[in-house]
Amino acid sequence: MSAVNASPNGTPKVGVxxxxxxxxxxxxxxxxxxxxxxxxxxxxxVAQEYKFMCSDPGQELIQKDLKDGKIDRVVVASCSPxxxxxxxxxAMAACGGNPFLFQMANIREHVSWVNKEKGSATEKAKALxxxxxxxxxxxxxxxxxxxxxxxxxxxxxxxxxxxxxxxxMADAGRKVYLVEREPTIGGHMAKFxxxxxxxxxxxxxLTPKMSQVRAHPNITLxxxxxxxxxxxYVGNFKARVRRKPKYVDEGLCVGCLECIEACIFKKGKFKDxxxxxxxxxKPIYVPFPQATPLVAVIDPETCAFFRTGKCKQxxxxxxxxxxxxxxxxxxxxxxxxxxxxxxxxxxxxxxSRIARYGYGKYxxxxxxxxxxxxxxxxxxxxGEVLLPNGQKPKAVGIVHCVGSRDEKTNRYCSRVCxxxxxxxxxxxxxRTGAEVYNFxxxxxxxxxxxxxxxxxxxxxxxxxxxxxxxxxSDWAMTPEEEGKLVIRAEDTLVGAVRRIPVDMVVLSVGLExxxxxxxxxxxxxxxxxxxxxxxxxxxxxxxxxTFTDGIFLAGACQxxxxxxxxxxxxxxxxxxxxxMIDRGHVELEPNTAFVTEEFCSGCKTCVPLxxxxxxxxxxxxxxxxxxxxxxxxxxxxxxxxxxxALQQNLFTDEEIFNEIEGVVKYV
Amino acid sequence: MEKWQGWDKIQYEAGLDPHFxxxxxxxxGGDKLLACIQCGTCSGVCPLSPYMDYTxxxxxxxxxxxxKAEVLSSYTTWLCASCxxxxxxxxxxxxxxxxxxxxxxxxxxxxxxxxxxxxPVLASEFFHSVEKTGRSTESWLLVxxxxxxxPFKMLKQAMLGFNLWRRGRMxxxxxxxKRKDELHRLFTAMENETRAERRAGxxxxx
Numbered sequence: 053m054s055a056v057n058a059s060p061n062g063t064p065k066v067g068v069x070x071x072x073x074x075x076x077x078x079x080x081x082x083x084x085x086x087x088x089x090x091x092x093x094x095x096x097x098v099a100q101e102y103k104f105m106c107s108d109p110g111q112e113l114i115q116k117d118l119k120d121g122k123i124d125r126v127v128v129a130s131c132s133p134x135x136x137x138x139x140x141x142x143a144m145a146a147c148g149g150n151p152f153l154f155q156m157a158n159i160r161e162h163v164s165w166v167n168k169e170k171g172s173a174t175e176k177a178k179a180l181x182x183x184x185x186x187x188x189x190x191x192x193x194x195x196x197x198x199x200x201x202x203x204x205x206x207x208x209x210x211x212x213x214x215x216x217x218x219x220x221m222a223d224a225g226r227k228v229y230l231v232e233r234e235p236t237i238g239g240h241m242a243k244f245x246x247x248x249x250x251x252x253x254x255x256x257x258l259t260p261k262m263s264q265v266r267a268h269p270n271i272t273l274x275x276x277x278x279x280x281x282x283x284x285y286v287g288n289f290k291a292r293v294r295r296k297p298k299y300v301d302e303g304l305c306v307g308c309l310e311c312i313e314a315c316i317f318k319k320g321k322f323k324d325x326x327x328x329x330x331x332x333x334k335p336i337y338v339p340f341p342q343a344t345p346l347v348a349v350i351d352p353e354t355c356a357f358f359r360t361g362k363c364k365q366x367x368x369x370x371x372x373x374x375x376x377x378x379x380x381x382x383x384x385x386x387x388x389x390x391x392x393x394x395x396x397x398x399x400x401x402x403x404s405r406i407a408r409y410g411y412g413k414y415x416x417x418x419x420x421x422x423x424x425x426x427x428x429x430x431x432x433x434x435g436e437v438l439l440p441n442g443q444k445p446k447a448v449g450i451v452h453c454v455g456s457r458d459e460k461t462n463r464y465c466s467r468v469c470x471x472x473x474x475x476x477x478x479x480x481x482x483r484t485g486a487e488v489y490n491f492x493x494x495x496x497x498x499x500x501x502x503x504x505x506x507x508x509x510x511x512x513x514x515x516x517x518x519x520x521x522x523x524x525s526d527w528a529m530t531p532e533e534e535g536k537l538v539i540r541a542e543d544t545l546v547g548a549v550r551r552i553p554v555d556m557v558v559l560s561v562g563l564e565x566x567x568x569x570x571x572x573x574x575x576x577x578x579x580x581x582x583x584x585x586x587x588x589x590x591x592x593x594x595x596x597x598t599f600t601d602g603i604f605l606a607g608a609c610q611x612x613x614x615x616x617x618x619x620x621x622x623x624x625x626x627x628x629x630x631x632m633i634d635r636g637h638v639e640l641e642p643n644t645a646f647v648t649e650e651f652c653s654g655c656k657t658c659v660p661l662x663x664x665x666x667x668x669x670x671x672x673x674x675x676x677x678x679x680x681x682x683x684x685x686x687x688x689x690x691x692x693x694x695x696x697a698l699q700q701n702l703f704t705d706e707e708i709f710n711e712i713e714g715v716v717k718y719v
Numbered sequence: 720m721e722k723w724q725g726w727d728k729i730q731y732e733a734g735l736d737p738h739f740x741x742x743x744x745x746x747x748g749g750d751k752l753l754a755c756i757q758c759g760t761c762s763g764v765c766p767l768s769p770y771m772d773y774t775x776x777x778x779x780x781x782x783x784x785x786x787k788a789e790v791l792s793s794y795t796t797w798l799c800a801s802c803x804x805x806x807x808x809x810x811x812x813x814x815x816x817x818x819x820x821x822x823x824x825x826x827x828x829x830x831x832x833x834x835x836x837x838x839p840v841l842a843s844e845f846f847h848s849v850e851k852t853g854r855s856t857e858s859w860l861l862v863x864x865x866x867x868x869x870p871f872k873m874l875k876q877a878m879l880g881f882n883l884w885r886r887g888r889m890x891x892x893x894x895x896x897k898r899k900d901e902l903h904r905l906f907t908a909m910e911n912e913t914r915a916e917r918r919a920g921x922x923x924x925x
Contacts, residue, residue, distance in 0.1 A: 408808070457756065458810035493758040522763025522808065542759030542774060549768050 067123030071105035071130035183714030201287035202390035211239020213607025214395035220626035222270035236343035249505035286602030304375035307346030331432035401455030445555035456562035466562030651697035735785035761805035853896030
């Protein structure tokens, strides 16, 4: 097939536009030479250079030539198509051209940024332009397809991010399914006492939002539930949600707590997850008094009835509303949604991984989350900071960067620890009058009112020692150190090693991805960063989108974040999801695979290979069929098809082979 | 009162070696040296840092800043007992003990190490003794070390030495192995080998 015949309107007219990108490209590549070379290529009718092709005047160059009928196909030699391919396609479509008669030659990332030698860089740029010109001649005038969007939303995770996103979407009139793994929503924020830097009470600002979620007519709240499976594509997802049995009917239970009182265990015996193990609970419990929904849960792992089958079932006897149901089974709910917001949050670093800080060895070494519970008025000690011996500490050491900024644990800065350490320092100092020592590497307090809070703490005479703690031990060297824990660190600003005896050590643990983050990302078909945080589409310009259309991110599942940032991101995710839903339809890229039926032998090789289940088999015709709405254009089937019956738009054999030939023939 | 030295405290750029940091960092794995965040963990875990003139953290900072003269003549590297605690605990995985060795090697090459400080003297005397006789004779090793560092200290330790000798814990004769010529042949062969290797290595490198 000759190039001329492949063109829809007779001889193809290709316009080549070479971008300087300031000095990014022009500093290494002789752009004028590339333009002169492009003019000599077959089918090229226009070749120009411009300082910034992506700018309005740059796009107008293309549009003018298209309108004047000088060109019908476009090659832009500039940067990676990731950012600006949509820009140029839009520019072509805006003046009536077909946006898919376009090809980009990446002469920035692939040439100027990785080459120093001017001559060879210019030669490579010429080869890539030649390849793009040869390829674009074979492009077909494809059309985007539109599919309608389901206006319901699934939000995974009921922490502050999920709650805020759910309320925003629900207030906009969308139906929201909020799925939370724990028996209550609230997440980590529900465990905190105060929030930095304003020191407003965490519960006072969170619990009204929690009850709003429960009462909102547009929100379906499923706690103690997990998303088991996701199918479909943007605008039309199908989710299967597994609802674990609470053994208490949510519709009947009113949260009177009498069942808990009546339990055969007269006292709590099992570690209370909500109080991070600082107190004991019974097998039937509510996580905390403001839990939403306020419904008791039976833990089958510890309940005598489930373990032995022998129990008087006093809880069920006492319940007047007959809410307790030992025969409750796991339920699977199937829902259809248009968009999904992931707000699955984080977990705190396991401090016992750093043996020299003595967590788990010395009972007076606490993690910051445990201290959050200790200072909380609704916590196990009623807000008093008490040591296991019942006394108040006289000196407290706060160790920053535990599990952060360390090649052996986590390389990143967890971002919130400096500020929460300051907050805990203030609260401990206020409640006990103890001397508080902060051991930090660098104080990181960027944020509205944050540096001012640090300033306030310094004036409150909290001690700040710049040095990472080397060791926490009970090995006394002076009489003052007897019976205390000694923190050993270099005071780097003084240049001397110091030993500071304290009664209590607080380890400011960093933030880590949830332990099952990798499983979750596979389920939702999104990407993770190397650390395991969910990956946003672009770190600056698409911070709440993912590489999977229709799935958005909110909160700390994307990276360590404090409450204001989580709420801001949750709002942004809700807005992006709303924008997508309110358009009413989504446009699908036409880079999908298609079957040429006369070549298909019906071998079914492609069917199980498709990661999106987009290929089905038509038994009447004995041919494979591709569902264009499900196909993501990954090309797996195209590579696997033994007879060449599967081809992919924008990546047909003739397009790819001609592109290769363009490079090879030039070289 | 000591002489006021305020003016001397300014470190002029002309007095620094701008390539000192990268040179030390060129040891295997040394590139991480440039990533030091000055957290002080190394000094905190170091059992000897209280005796050092500069803590290990300060040495790293001075290496990066090009304080070559101060680093090479400091006692810190010679006090390092090679316990590797700093290397194990460093959050940036800097091989601080190896850096200490690199500094020591350079100090010896340039002849600026503290010459009357016991550690380098003891090390070199030990080496010479083994090279010559195949054994280290502790009594003479100590005598030579004290003569080269602080002879008066030897007088202070004389009684202890006498007691050790009396109980047969320390001899006065020079210990030696039997076939010394074979040992010397071994050393020569090794030396030639290393030289040849070094030459080959230089040829390979562009």
